[in-house]
Amino acid sequence: MNGYSNRLPKEPRLASSAVITRYVNGDVEMLMGLRHPEVPTFPEFWAFPGGGVSPHDRKFSENRIFLAGREEGASIVTLFRELTEETGFALDTGGEWIVVGDSIRKRLCGDNTAWAKAIDEGIFTIDEGLASLVTERTTPPLAPVRYTNRFYHIHFGRADIEPKHPPGRSEFTQFKWWSPEELLSEWQCGRARMAPPQVTFVRDIVEQSIDREGVLSTLSKMSKIPPMGRHKIEFAPGVECLPIPTATLPPATHTNCFIIGRGKKVLIVDPAVQNQEGFEILRRRLVEIHGEGKTVMGVLYTHKHPDHIGDQSMIKVLLDGQILASAETIKEIGYGSEIVDGQVIDLLDGYPWTVIETPGHCPGMVSLVSEMGILSADNVTMVGTILVPSKDGSMTRYLGSLERLKALKPRLLFPSHGPVCASPDRLLGRTINHRKQRHERILKVIQSGVHSLAEITLEAYQDSPNAPVALSRDQALSHINGLIEQRLVVESDGGYHALSQ
Structure with missing residues (x-):
């Protein structure tokens, strides 16, 4: 990306x-x-x-x-x-x-x-x-x-x-x-x-x-x-946020590393350290955690993007215990124990977390569900927007993941970038509607006789004139790929054409 x-x-x-x-x-x-x-x-x-x-x-x-x-x-x-x-x-x-x-x-x-x-x-x-x-x-x-x-x-x-x-x-x-x-x-x-x-x-x-x-x-x-x-930044009981500076997509400047657990055992989620500043932030907090009499039971990665898995050579200096991740993420980092949909992570504090697969933004991306809310990874954000890469993302799966999160009716969402979301149903509903409207808009543009990716993007994103051209074009292609999956559009003759229904 x-x-x-x-x-x-x-x-x-x-x-x-x-x-x-x-x-x-x-x-x-x-x-x-x-x-x-x-x-x-x-x-x-x-x-x-x-x-x-x-x-x-x-x-x-x-x-x-x-x-x-x-x-x-x-x-x-x-x-x-x-x-x-x-x-x-x-x-x-x-x-x-x-x-x-x-x-x-x-x-x-x-x-x-x-x-x-x-x-x-x-x-x-x-x-x-x-x-x-x-x-x-x-x-x-x-x-x-x-x-x-x-x-x-x-x-x-x-x-x-x-x-x-x-x-x-x-x-x-x-x-x-x-x-x-x-x-x-x-x-x-x-x-x-x-x-x-x-x-x-x-x-x-x-x-x-x-x-x-x-x-x-x-x-x-x-x-x-x-x-x-x-x-300490506590989004909810047992959900601590530790912002780590990362090379990520604007307007974000940090990735939210989460420290979850209310008892003597905690799980570190996405310790995305990429530089010395992030290393020191995480090192200092780990020293405090051990000083509080707590132990780190492991590390979980929500997905394989670099602003989440960080620099493994630096992270392993601080955290050398169990690694939990999906098969796709393990393939990227080279090691770890696979987690699957429905798996329960018990921190022995009476508040378990359940793994759910939420692909679309990234293959193998997972979210974590608890009584307090959902660690929603890169599904939604309160600031900016979430990109679905055309290379390995899937707009169809992304919309399915959003619908799944919404159906769970969480109290709170803990996104990987930006602040906590106190109105999950509103944010998820707004995001789903926005994506579906964009999807429909791109289909109508193609049906009107516009066939090249550049021209489709120009027509479909008239409401976002300040968006970076490369990112808008990539998002348009993600929507087009979804339309192809739905058998509404076909790629031929160097362009994209609507199929008659």
């Missing part, structure tokens, strides 16, 4: 999130919102209110004496602005937390400068002393848009106010006050979804809190030396 290349991930933007707590009957609760199913990142996940730092936020902070020159100035502005826009919460000039009226919320949603104007008019204010930075997390390089997100704690005390949705569509479909223990418990059993940064943050709070007052004291301790830097 053409198009593989090494690229650097995009630099992260600054963002702020509000960790709001309150007292209720002696317990401490924190506010989170359930993200709308149509938002591009982490739909239907619980998250703290917040958002990216805007140019208006930077300008506002530069013009305020108490914020000017402070590294965090713009982040503080974003914190208070997003809190008001998303929940309606604001600090009145008397220092009390209120919910702003509908007319003001409408202004805020329709004018990027309305929040700053409301501050100048004395409608509400900000107090940076109420917000304590408790952690900073940076989006891993598996997403096209990345943030360095600063989480600020604000304690409402016993303030009896509730969040209110803005007019029009909100980023959240509902709000809920959670105890950290309940939220973590719901996540661990699969009933609540959280984005990876929130998972480790909430776990830290729970593990460090020892009594009813523990949540606030833990957050206070965090504010003294906020945890920053690298954190």
Whole structure:
């Protein structure tokens, strides 16, 4: 396949999130919102209110004496602005937390400068002393848009106010006050979804809190030396993602190596190391795994493409145990134990994984099915598109694999590139429909009398003018090969012709 290349991930933007707590009957609760199913990142996940730092936020902070020159100035502005826009919460000039009226919320949603104007008019204010930075997390390089997100704690005390949705569509479909223990418990059993940064943050709070007052004291301790830097990326309980830099297809820059298992044994899936940077990332994590008292029971490869099997000479230095792969993948790497459709991989943690064959993108490609979701390899992605190579791929089998995944009704999909998918039925349905429409479009182009591959591609991909010509042409050929399999098209006289039905 053409198009593989090494690229650097995009630099992260600054963002702020509000960790709001309150007292209720002696317990401490924190506010989170359930993200709308149509938002591009982490739909239907619980998250703290917040958002990216805007140019208006930077300008506002530069013009305020108490914020000017402070590294965090713009982040503080974003914190208070997003809190008001998303929940309606604001600090009145008397220092009390209120919910702003509908007319003001409408202004805020329709004018990027309305929040700053409301501050100048004395409608509400900000107090940076109420917000304590408790952690900073940076989006891993598996997403096209990345943030360095600063989480600020604000304690409402016993303030009896509730969040209110803005007019029009909100980023959240509902709000809920959670105890950290309940939220973590719901996540661990699969009933609540959280984005990876929130998972480790909430776990830290729970593990460090020892009594009813523990949540606030833990957050206070965090504010003294906020945890920053690298954190574990957990897509779901027992599903850790370790992005490995690879020469892969754009817009991806990394391949998701997965570490699965909840107990003392883990399985490494697609340790795609190709260079020294990837080697060090995997080596460091393996050292941590052994330090946690866990053992690696083996390595599984989903398919034989180079951005998945990596450089075997480097990988064998780190992982020299059992290799599991399909017959086609074993033929490529030269060794391993064959896995087949329906085979169960038991990690002795009560959560087995079942192998299913999902060819099409690549011969012999497999996916792994569990109660938590499906490791879906290169079947779908949340960023970019999946290519079906004309040389050894099969559009017919690819569509069959997508239909099979959809029929399993997974809770989550864990793709090999990009972030976790929280709406598998929607993503799989959209991908299937897109491919079928393209298939039909190419057939109609051929039926109209266009016969050369170059001209068929030009006509059928008019809706994708910026797509690389070589890749579009290869995808068109994959569809044509599928049409030939269906006996709808025949190759003759140096071109492609529709068969009469």
